[in-house]
Amino acid sequence: MKRCVCFTLACLGLLAAKAEASNGPQYAGYGTQAMGMGGASIANPTDALAAVNNPAGMGAVGTRIDGSLTATAGQLRSNVQGSESSDDVLLFVPGFGANYQYQPDVTLGVAVSGYGAGIDYGKPIPAFGTSNVKSELVQMLIAPTATYQFQPGHYLGLSVKLGYESLMLHGLENFGATNDKDHALGAGLGIGYLGTLAPGLRLGVTYSTPVRFQKLDAHEDIIPKGRINMPQQAGLGLAYDTGPWTVAFDYLWIDWSREKALANSLTQGGAPGAGNGPGFGWRDQHVFRFGVNYQYSDKLQLRTGVSLANHQVPDREATLIAIAPCNQPKSAHLGFTYNVSEQMEVTGAYMYDLRHITKGKGASAGSEAGGELHMLTVGLGYKF
Template sequence: MKRSIRVILACLVILSAQAGASNGPQYAGYGAEAMGMGGAAIANPTDALAAVNNPAGMGAVGSRVDGSLTATAGQLRSDVHGTKSEDDVLVFLPGFGVNYQYRDDVTLGLSVSGYGAGIDYGNPIPAFGTSDVKSELAQILVAPTATYEFAPGHYLGLSVKLGYESLMLHGFENFGATNDKDHAWGVGVGVGYLGTIAEGLRLGLTYSSPVWFQKLDAHEDIIPDGRLNIPQQAGLGLAYDLGDWTFAFDYLWIDWSSQKTLSNSLTEGGAPGRGDGPGFGWRDQNVFRFGVNYKYSDRLQLRTGVSLANHQVPDREATLIAVAPCNQPKSAHLGLTYKISDELEVTGAYMYDFRHITKGKGASEGVEAGGELHMLTVGVGYKF
């Protein structure tokens, strides 16, 4: 059984590696319908991946199974002190969820989500090392989730987040990297509330602890304390139903600054691998998501949305953005769902990450990196 779990996770890591994402290594939306609405889903759950956005949302979606596949394509470019590199991205990220209405007031479910970032330039960057530059971070979260409806239309949810991550760094000999690949297991929790607070108006609140991962032994001489955790985050959502229209809004805070590997400055002062050693220099993000869904007919729904956030990489910390291209904090979304039968529906979504170029200043003078990405998601949902 343990071997089977490792094989499944390895396959998910292979699929999700080398992706560029919107908010750090996180995507702007999880769940095919949420992706089409700019990711706005904290108060507007629609499928069995709802726990990724708000664990309490699983209480409102009933018994169902959902699967999705997101294709990411685009071009990422960098210029590090005159060494120009580029990578044409084409990667796939799966998503899966299942939920069961155990009792009228209790649901039990499981959501699987992925995070990732990386590049493969195919050439060395002298400022980093002597071999071809390649980075690959993949993180998979499996979240068993339970909800309880403590009053009509009011849900509490709890998720246990079981994590697996894989990190590969190649071409960073100048920083002490050994061109190895390592993996680690992690755990965290998520809690949430979803409730109807007025006619047609829903409120969602959610909090996720950090996902604390084991030490990456192969990288303990380069990343602070040898650990790369997923940071804590908290969000608030509102959704309003008006006839055939649904309007949704999310605010999400991502606490990048609490994790040393992500928040320590490149010029922190300590030796690589120490708690006060150099890191990526990221700051916290405030993410605002807006989405609209229109029920065109009993079978067809149309939707759109936007996701807007501050860039988590200050210009003075741009040096390592060339190898961690999480550089597109603003995106536009479109989507639709077609109901084939009372049980079966198919969803499509498209996201465009607006082109963003980071130009280094101060200690990062002479470094530029950025690009643009397109994402296409196809999802299938089955109610039972």
């Protein structure tokens, strides 16, 4: 049974094998409409991927199915002790959600989302090893979700997060890495609240536990405790409807600093693989997302937004930034939705990750990486 589950999730993750994202390995927002509004969605659910942003949001979207495909293109560059490398990125990542209004006050649904980061330079970096440098972290979540409307306009939601993770490290012999790939299963929970506080004004609150994965045996000699978990996170959102306009704001906290593999400093002091062993040196992120939606006509909506966050990699911890270049903590967004019929809608979104270059200082001096990425998402939604 375990092999069957691993195979299914691995197939879903193949297209996300080299995803680059805004907040660590996470996108600024999930769901095509949310993407067009800078990710601002905790209090503004719009489709059946709402569970990724706030499980309670599924209570407000009704019975529907949504699918999307995101194309990411750009170039990532690094310079490690004078060795320059680059990688041209072109990848496609799917998204899917389905929701069913089981009873007037109860919904049942599922959302599938992808996370990841990776690089393929096609050449060695002498400071890292003798083989061609290639890294790949893929994390996929399937989130069965239930909501309950306990008062009119007030919803509670619960998601069970079932995860698949794959990690490949290549060309890091100087750090003790074996050029190998391994996978693991994981699980966590997400809870949320969505409520109408006043006419047109909504509040959303959400919390996700860490998604704890099994040990990656092939990498237990270099990764603290052999595990890379998805961190706990919490968020709060507000949305306000006034005439044809909707304005939304989110704050999201991502707790990278509790996950030892990501948070431990490269100079932590412990032995590789130990709980106090070297890691990537990440710090927590505080993400602020702003979005505006305009109902131009009965058929057409237009939207825009921004996502602004601190960079999770301090300059003093940039030694390994070249193999995990999650370097775009700020992004600008545009989007639209066109209603083909009463049931079907087509949505598009564009995201530009504002260029950011990390330059190492102190023990990380001589390492830098950065790039420029464009994301284009097309989604189809069908309401029953």
